[in-house]
Amino acid sequence: MSKPATMRRMPLIAHVDVNCFYASAERSFDPSLEGKPVVVLSNNDGCAVTRSPEAKALGIPLGEPWFKLAPRAKEWGLVALSSNYELYGDISARVMELLGRYSAWLEVYSIDEAFLGVKGTPDELLALGRTMKTAVRRNVGVPVCVGIAATKTLAKLANKWAKNNPAFDGVCHWDSVAPADRESLMGRLSVIEIWGVATRLTKRLNVLGIHSILDLSRADPVMIRDRFSVVMMRTVLELQGTPCIPMEEERIGRDQLIFSRSFATSITTAAGMRQVLSVYGQQASARLAKHGLQAKVLTAFAGTSHFNPKDTSYPSVCVPLPMPTADPVLLTRAAHTLLPHISEGVRYARAGIMVTDLRPTGNQAPLALFENPHEERRVGTLLDDVTRRYGRGSIGLGHAGIRGGPDWTMKRDMLSPRYTTHWDELPLVKAA
Amino acid sequence: MGVVVGPRVIDAGMSLLSVLISPVPVAAGYPSPAQDYFDGRIDLNEHLIKDITSTYVVRVSGDSMQGAGISDGDELIVNRALEPKDGSVVIAVLDGELTIKRLRITATGVVLQAENPAYPDIRVPSVSDLVIWGVATRCLHHV
Numbered sequence: 300m301s302k303p304a305t306m307r308r309m310p311l312i313a314h315v316d317v318n319c320f321y322a323s324a325e326r327s328f329d330p331s332l333e334g335k336p337v338v339v340l341s342n343n344d345g346c347a348v349t350r351s352p353e354a355k356a357l358g359i360p361l362g363e364p365w366f367k368l369a370p371r372a373k374e375w376g377l378v379a380l381s382s383n384y385e386l387y388g389d390i391s392a393r394v395m396e397l398l399g400r401y402s403a404w405l406e407v408y409s410i411d412e413a414f415l416g417v418k419g420t421p422d423e424l425l426a427l428g429r430t431m432k433t434a435v436r437r438n439v440g441v442p443v444c445v446g447i448a449a450t451k452t453l454a455k456l457a458n459k460w461a462k463n464n465p466a467f468d469g470v471c472h473w474d475s476v477a478p479a480d481r482e483s484l485m486g487r488l489s490v491i492e493i494w495g496v497a498t499r500l501t502k503r504l505n506v507l508g509i510h511s512i513l514d515l516s517r518a519d520p521v522m523i524r525d526r527f528s529v530v531m532m533r534t535v536l537e538l539q540g541t542p543c544i545p546m547e548e549e550r551i552g553r554d555q556l557i558f559s560r561s562f563a564t565s566i567t568t569a570a571g572m573r574q575v576l577s578v579y580g581q582q583a584s585a586r587l588a589k590h591g592l593q594a595k596v597l598t599a600f601a602g603t604s605h606f607n608p609k610d611t612s613y614p615s616v617c618v619p620l621p622m623p624t625a626d627p628v629l630l631t632r633a634a635h636t637l638l639p640h641i642s643e644g645v646r647y648a649r650a651g652i653m654v655t656d657l658r659p660t661g662n663q664a665p666l667a668l669f670e671n672p673h674e675e676r677r678v679g680t681l682l683d684d685v686t687r688r689y690g691r692g693s694i695g696l697g698h699a700g701i702r703g704g705p706d707w708t709m710k711r712d713m714l715s716p717r718y719t720t721h722w723d724e725l726p727l728v729k730a731a
Numbered sequence: 732m733g734v735v736v737g738p739r740v741i742d743a744g745m746s747l748l749s750v751l752i753s754p755v756p757v758a759a760g761y762p763s764p765a766q767d768y769f770d771g772r773i774d775l776n777e778h779l780i781k782d783i784t785s786t787y788v789v790r791v792s793g794d795s796m797q798g799a800g801i802s803d804g805d806e807l808i809v810n811r812a813l814e815p816k817d818g819s820v821v822i823a824v825l826d827g828e829l830t831i832k833r834l835r836i837t838a839t840g841v842v843l844q845a846e847n848p849a850y851p852d853i854r855v856p857s858v859s860d861l862v863i864w865g866v867a868t869r870c871l872h873h874v
Contacts (some may be wrong), residue, residue, distance in 0.1 A: 328829075330824040330827050330828065330829065330862070330864070331827030331828065332827075333827065393784050393785075396784040397784055397785075434812075437811060437812065438782075438784065438785035438811045438812045439784075439785070439811070440811065440864070613784060614783075718787075719787060719788075722788075725788055725789055725790040725806065726787070726789045726790070726829060727789070727790050727791075727792045727829070728789045728790070728791055728792065728807065728822050728829040728830060728831045729792055729793055729825075729828050729829065729830045729831065730791050730792060730793030730794060730795040730796045730801065730803070730830075730831050730845075731792075731793035731794075731795050731830075731850065
């Protein structure tokens, strides 16, 4: 018997992420990279953190040091690029702004992935997934895949499937796939492939006879809780289709830190938004300090609800910070640059900030002289006066400290232009 | 009385910066008549950019679009969300390069035209044979 048509459809979760994000962002502005093996290198041009499919096909492992790749780069036709965080931050903000148009509930999960709340019939959901994929590809220029399922864990799994199996054409709606096919997939994949299962726990799972994702999905959640943790129990429940991973407001990723949430009550004033951004700025500062990190780029964003299509607004800013910092004042000030883009009276349903280009806090005491509080104390003027009177080299700013500092000597020999954030570095279009 | 900046909204929950600031200093008791008509300065973003998320600025290199008033060194506002049509000035990907051309869609085929007789037309069977990166909506010409 079919269910009554009036029955409310349960909201599902769409997981959207950009394929090889950094490499795709570079290709978006340099089409000559299309079809070529591309790697993007970590800070200081250390090792490959993103590989295009062609680079993966060459057998280049993730994290391979550049000095090992460099001798063979020419022979392979391999293109290596330094991390262009300002470009990635802006492209990320554009992707999220665009996705925000398709759901009232959007959780920016990392620089290149988001969860969205979605509703509809299986056909509608597949159509929505394709629409989002096409829109991001066309309007921002980067490819995404979409996984849609009842829980975050299954949505991520569906997305992974969509990425690896061309038959899905980039969009997988979990419940539309035949149960036998789903079980066969889950039976083939090891538990380490599932989101939320730490590699170190796999041995302990294996002892219990749990090897594949299918095994885990059939485990008794209570037994799992008793032997492992509530976190692992949630994963089991999620695999069984019960949503239990809540909205997160803060995450630290490989190279970014995000604070964002949807508001219980819409924010309609710049003053209200200022408060929210200030809280995020301070949270980000505390979190960076805790991890001994500093950030160089900050992205702030806000968005209206999809259910109120009349007054839509999805402002975002990508701000290069004057220096690598964890300073709450600098971070908050940077976040506040979003405020002029906030329209008074418009009902904002969410906001957030993301800090990227993270690097460890170095020995930076001498560099603090460049910070604003010192400028206010006229240290700069004092230095100028002394230099003018006694000649160059008579006074300095802890020169050894500058030379030793990791951030000012950052090697980025293969940096592409900051196409979307610097007027002097706009993409060139050929008129010939 | 001295000059005040008003009107002011006093609310303990609001920060100092939420105080409304009028563009002109107001002598207390004699409100400026201009103040009622101030609605913010012209914001070029508002007028030149329809969809900020999908809009990019690019710089022209070369003189092949001279006839369309687009010169070497000019900046273009490009909307990637727009559907290219017959007559659109488009950024197309040709040999791995972003290239600016006039798109012509006719019954006999699709042509990418330069706006300068020194450059030949490029013919393709259909639009699907092209990679159109975006549609130019404005030219910021240096005068």
